[in-house]
Amino acid sequence: MPEVESxxxxxxxxxxxxxxxxxxKAVGGGVVEKYDLRLAQPNREAIPTAALHTLEHLLAGYLRAHLPGVIDLSPMGCRTGFYLVAEGPxxxxxxxxxxxxxxEDVLRHQGEIPGASFRACGNYRDHDLKGAKAWAQRVLEAGLKVQPTL
Incomplete structure (x- = not known):
């Protein structure tokens, strides 16, 4: 099996x-970068599915508003964070x-969750805005940092 970084x-x-x-990774004439955006401590906690799903929908838009070149934002299967793929460097x-x-945008979000409809989402009933905001608040209070690869 090929090597998997994570x-x-x-x-x-x-x-x-x-x-x-x-x-x-060099792709064509450019570079694509993958980032580990970790919210929860591995093997100690996990973000509940509905809150993680809502964070995915909200961050997919809000990250694009603050960071050019976003290709994809995907939740980790372990439910501890997300992978961000973007044009780099x-x-x-x-x-x-x-x-x-x-x-911070997640904390301020009011109203409907973008893309949370039968037509636009594969599991549109499984969302938790209150839970997503609680995780956003928790992470901001703890303070984000850069983690070097170990």
Missing amino acids: FNLDHTKVRAPYVRLAGR IGEEAVLEAFRKAL
């Missing part, structure tokens, strides 16, 4: 919340600042 990460050494450059500090601003 399977080689020593999850006992990471300290959430953080931003970490998880990979960089960007740098961890710029991603951290955009992530912080996007989490």
